[in-house]
Structure formats: C-alpha cells, structure tokens
Amino acid sequence: MSIQILRYGSEVFRYPKADRQTLCAAYKRLLQRDSIRTILVGDWARFSNGLLRISHVWRNEQGVPEGIQTSSGGTYYLCDGGGMSMSGSLNHSIPFDGFILTNERIMGTCWMFYNESGGAHRGVDMMIPIKVWSINDTVPLY
Numbered sequence: 651m652s653i654q655i656l657r658y659g660s661e662v663f664r665y666p667k668a669d670r671q672t673l674c675a676a677y678k679r680l681l682q683r684d685s686i687r688t689i690l691v692g693d694w695a696r697f698s699n700g701l702l703r704i705s706h707v708w709r710n711e712q713g714v715p716e717g718i719q720t721s722s723g724g725t726y727y728l729c730d731g732g733g734m735s736m737s738g739s740l741n742h743s744i745p746f747d748g749f750i751l752t753n754e755r756i757m758g759t760c761w762m763f764y765n766e767s768g769g770a771h772r773g774v775d776m777m778i779p780i781k782v783w784s785i786n787d788t789v790p791l792y
Contacts, residue, residue, distance in 0.1 A: 654757070654777040672774055675766050676728070680778050683732030689715050689749060692726045692734035694756050694782040703758065704783070705736045708743060717743035726760040728778070734760060748786045755779035 683690065693704045695718070705724060708717035724738020758780040764772045 669764075671766065672762070672764055675730075676762060676774075676776060676778075679728050679730060679732050679762070681732075683728075683734075684779075684781075686732055687751070689718065689746065689751075689783060690733060690781070691736050692728075692758065692760060692780060694758065694780055695720050695749065696752075696754075696782055696784050698785075701756070701782075702741070703736070705738065705740045706743075707746075715746040715749075718746050718749060719743050726758070728760040728762045728776075730766075749783045750786065752782045752784050754782040756782055 689704060689707055691704055691707060695702050695704055702720035702722055703724070703726070704718055705721035706719040707715050708719075710716050719740040719742070721736065721738055721740050724736050727735045727737070729735055756779070757777045759775060759777055761773045761775045764774050
C-alpha cells in the first residue's frame with residue numbers, strides 16, 4: 651500500500667517535507683482502514699455510469715449498514731482507527747443491500763493533521779488506496 655502526499659500546510663504556511671510522525675500515523679490509519687471489512691465513509695461506489703465516494707452510512711441499532719449516501723465532491727478526514735469523516739453535500743440515500751465489496755482499490759484523496767496536532771494551516775492532503783464497492787442493477791443510479 652502506498653500513500654502519496656499532495657500538500658502540507660496551506661497557502662499561508664507550508665511544511666517543508668514529510669516527517670516520520672505524520673507518515674507513520676497515516677500508514678497506521680491506512681492499515682486500520684484496510685482491515686475493516688464493512689462499507690465505510692470514503693470508500694468508492696462503482697455504478698454503471700461512474701464512480702462516487704461514500705459520504706454517509708446509515709446503520710441500524712446493531713451497526714448493520716442499511717442506507718448509503720454518496721457524493722461527487724467534498725473532503726474526507728482520515729480519522730484515528732481508519733474511519734473517515736466527510737464534509738460536503740450528499741446525494742439521496744440508497745439501500746445498502748445492492749453493494750458488493752470488490753478486491754479493487756482506487757486512489758482517493760483524504761487529509762489529516764500534520765504531526766497529529768490539530769490547528770489552522772496544519773492539514774496534510776494525501777492520496778491513499780481505497781476499497782471499491784460494486785452496485786447491482788437494482789440500485790437507482792445517481
């Protein structure tokens with residue numbers, strides 16, 4: 651698995667290079683994410699008419715996915731533990747029962763804080779390999 655760093659800091663302040671602490675944290679989160687076998691915010695959904703990112707997963711009381719919302723934009727924060735949090739607009743919810751996990755991975759953007767320390771101008775944008783879910787023909791296209 652590989653991580654491609656796109657940008658450190660902001661237009662106001664840029665960090666000079668990748669540091670060990672940030673890269674180790676990113677790899678740890680990536681490995682945690684890849685070990686989770688259920689659908690996650692930030693995963694890809696392959697429809698017959700293209701790819702969208704999973705933006706929200708509606709789960710029942712037992713934690714089982716029931717509805718999925720997708721998006722063609724937004725930003726995805728890579729959380730400790732491997733999950734993601736999405737900021738942006740969402741499409742309508744569609745049923746989860748049409749989603750099938752594939753073995754495919756496609757690079758997708760996400761971000762985390764430099765040295766795992768939150769604050770203004772401390773974002774690190776990166777590309778990581780992300781799981782792809784195929785959608786069967788019974789799910790409405792968006």
